[in-house]
Amino acid sequence: MEAYETQLDKLKSGEIEKIEVSLEQFMLFREVWLTREDRKYFVGEAHHNGSVTYRYDPTVL
Numbered sequence: 707m708e709a710y711e712t713q714l715d716k717l718k719s720g721e722i723e724k725i726e727v728s729l730e731q732f733m734l735f736r737e738v739w740l741t742r743e744d745r746k747y748f749v750g751e752a753h754h755n756g757s758v759t760y761r762y763d764p765t766v767l
Contacts, residue, residue, distance in 0.1 A: 710738040714748065717762045729756030 716722045727735045739745050747766050750758040
């Protein structure tokens with residue numbers, strides 16, 4: 707599996723549309739996400755099974 711840092715960079719650049727993070731992988735993702743200064747632009751949508759889909763939205767205030 708590709709490192710979350712790389713996936714977040716690709717998401718930001720538009721190379722990919724979304725990142726799917728499972729409940730089991732969430733804490734690993736969160737560790738990387740918290741280190742980023744641009745983290746507020748990664749918007750997550752939670753699902754019933756505990757997974758989260760992240761998209762990049764540079765218009766978030």
